[in-house]
Amino acid sequence: MSQLNEISDWLQENLPPLVAEHGVPGAARYPGKYERASATLDVLQGENGLVLDMTPTGPLAGLFPTPPRVDLVPVDDSTFLLRENEDKTWSSLAFHALPTGEEYVHMGVRATPEVSR
Template sequence: MDARRHAGVYERAGVRAEVLLTGEGLRLRQTLTGPLAELAPDPTQEYDLVPVSDSLFAFLAPESRTWTPVTFYTLPTGEPYVHYGVRAAPKVA
């Protein structure tokens, strides 16, 4: 599977998600932005993404007992998105 196409920066209100290509695969760096960032002791978290399929990955946060699915998709008009945590974010870079 070629996960390079998913690498990049995705952003929505309150969250900036960077999908990084590492030697082991993809890594998600999530940074809270805006007023939410001021409430968190550490506004940046990182998670290794485990591939499930070409466009579906998952991560297990240390404080969680369940995996979080991360879905990459493209709108019919061509814009790439990532969806996780019940929210979607467009690719901005």
């Protein structure tokens, strides 16, 4: 079992930089403000690619600390990985447009609509 743990640790530490080397064509369409009742997600163009700045909102906002700004590591042209607080657990974030043109970002099990660009 320890070999499996070693392999898992290696993948967690090394896989995202490998997929990030290729860049994302068309990623310039994703920066904007996405909002839902409990959070505002600002996707910004950073020095090395996209970054996520998430702000808790609503009646429970004061109960949780504001997460740090994090880099979005590209997996493909609409899917990114992120990790908060240098923890080894990666989360995914995906962008999606409805056939009618509305843009959404999906993080966890929540879809958050874009409210401004």
